[in-house]
Amino acid sequence: MNKLFGTKHIIIMIVCLIFIVVGYLLSRKISLKTVVKILFVIGILSEVTKVFYYIVQNEAVYNGYLPKSDLPFHLCSIQIIFIAILYLSKNERIKRLLESFMMPSCLFGGIFAILIATDSSRNGYWVISLQYFGYHAAITIFALKLMSCKELKWDIKDYLNCLSLLFVFGLGSIYLNSILNDGKSVVNFMYTVAPPQEGLPYLNKNNGWLSYILRYALLAVTLISLLYIKPIINVFRKSK
Secondary structure, eight states, rough: OOOOSSHHHHHHHHHHHHHHHHHHHTTTTSHHHHHHHHHHHHHHHHHHHHHHHHHHTTTHHHHSOOGGGSSSTEEEEEEEEHHHHHHHHOHHHHHHEEEEEEEEHHHHHHHHHHHHHOOOGGGOHHHHHHHHHHHHHHHHHHHHHHOTTTOOOOHHHHHHHHHHHHHHHHHHHHHHHHOOOSSOOOOGGGGGGSSSTTTTTSSHHHHHHHHHHHHHHHHHHHHHHHHHHHHHHHHHHHOO
């Protein structure tokens, strides 16, 4: 098993950074609709690769089933569902609602996933490493496109909608983790059960789950607020 921030991981992070920079520069030359279409294809290829990989790797234990822990309900993997909705839906209100949440969740989810990569993504299998890092780099590019897209003008309503969805998905993940927990496999969608890695300086359970989840929520709200700082400031200016 390759270590977190080991030689392999550092090289992959550098490659991801180059891919993100180049991908973002290219995305600025095409429309948001085209970027969504490209990301839709990437999402399908990524998920199909992951499904077949994990079924084959765990066939002796789960036969032809996908392990519960590998269902697409993490903050990053659930983006595939959102991307499909953006691509297939004609409802602009729903698409705007999802985009308001995807901008911060794809950005920070993608970056943190590359920095604090799971053990499976850093193992000796190049296929799953390529799938994992390639997908998270792609959604990071998409988030940067949403941030800089002239077609979108973010306002305070988008910020509040984003926080509302964060609460719904966060609370929902607690229920989902509880439903799927069978005492055998680790089910930790959106990391509301425990942090993604042991020994993290801020996201840890040293003082129990409640302390962890409150610090998790505070970090998420702070990061989202930083991305929406301009519309937040505009509201205060108008109030004066």
